Amino acid sequence: xxxxxxxxxxxxxxxxxxxxxxxxxxxxxxxSYNVHGLPAFVTGDDTLARQRAIGPRLEPFxxxxxxxxxxxxxxxxxxxxxxxxxxxxxxxALSDRVYGSGLCLLSRHRVRARHQEHYRAFNGxxxxxxxxxxxxxxxxxxxxxxxxxxxDVYNTHLDAGGSARDAAARASQVAQLTSAIHIRSRGRAxxxxxxxNLKASRERDGRTLARFQRxxxxxxxxxxxxxxxxxxIDRILVRSGAVLDLEVRRWQVDEWRDxxxxxxxxxxxxxxxxxxxxxxx
Numbered sequence: 001x002x003x004x005x006x007x008x009x010x011x012x013x014x015x016x017x018x019x020x021x022x023x024x025x026x027x028x029x030x031x032s033y034n035v036h037g038l039p040a041f042v043t044g045d046d047t048l049a050r051q052r053a054i055g056p057r058l059e060p061f062x063x064x065x066x067x068x069x070x071x072x073x074x075x076x077x078x079x080x081x082x083x084x085x086x087x088x089x090x091x092x093a094l095s096d097r098v099y100g101s102g103l104c105l106l107s108r109h110r111v112r113a114r115h116q117e118h119y120r121a122f123n124g125x126x127x128x129x130x131x132x133x134x135x136x137x138x139x140x141x142x143x144x145x146x147x148x149x150x151x152d153v154y155n156t157h158l159d160a161g162g163s164a165r166d167a168a169a170r171a172s173q174v175a176q177l178t179s180a181i182h183i184r185s186r187g188r189a190x191x192x193x194x195x196x197n198l199k200a201s202r203e204r205d206g207r208t209l210a211r212f213q214r215x216x217x218x219x220x221x222x223x224x225x226x227x228x229x230x231x232x233i234d235r236i237l238v239r240s241g242a243v244l245d246l247e248v249r250r251w252q253v254d255e256w257r258d259x260x261x262x263x264x265x266x267x268x269x270x271x272x273x274x275x276x277x278x279x280x281x
Contacts (some may be wrong), residue, residue, distance in 0.1 A: 024146035025277040032193040034067040034267035051077040064106040065155040065193035113142040121172035123165040156194040167204040189241030225251035247275040
């Protein structure tokens with residue numbers, strides 16, 4: 001009897017090992033970048049020249065999340081010639097706004113489902129960050145990393161500004177995003193990328209960020225990779241799911257500059273290398 005039990009245990013272990021070895025797995029290079037794609041009279045520089053220089057630098061990444069991709073011509077310079085077959089641009093503008101959301105996702109992985117929403121709250125039109133000129137919101141792309149292996153990716157840009165009303169608008173926007181994640185991505189592996197404008201050093205922003213992470217189970221990739229949070233407002237947030245494990249292998253801030261040594265945006269690009277593996281079904 002003991003020999004039989006021992007044989008069954010051995011067979012079980014061998015089967016589990018074989019299943020683990022056969023499980024789909026891979027790496028995903030991720031970039032999140034606010035490209036400062038506003039008109040030249042706002043940025044004070046040659047916006048289109050910067051977008052033209054940024055475009056080829058997006059090529060090595062399997063997943064790219066852009067913010068402030070506002071201008072149609074700028075978008076063409078960013079996306080044209082890229083090998084990413086799936087481009088999801090949230091360009092819709094609300095009736096009383098000048099610009100769309102400025103959000104764009106580029107992916108080499110097939111997009112199985114899409115969703116996008118404008119935020120209901122904002123503060124300021126020609127002041128406090130002028131958020132009312134843009135139709136800020138978030139977009140969702142459900143990527144198929146391998147047959148039967150899906151990852152939900154959210155790209156967002158929250159309200160800017162340092163006033164109490166700005167902080168309240170961000171808190172409302174985060175609540176809307178949290179609700180969408182609960183409804184659409186419950187139990188699923190998840191990435192949230194973008195310019196959050198949440199400064200942990202500001203009391204209300206710190207509470208909003210902590211509440212968001214508790215409610216969603218998301219972890220900041222920089223803390224996972226470096227044991228200490230970077231404190232930036234641009235973020236890559238990660239969560240494993242019921243059948244997909246995500247491991248942050250690397251996180252870093254890049255410095256992209258033009259030939260004269262000037263930054264290509266008023267934000268630095270964030271990148272992360274994620275190791276993914278399908279867990280048991």
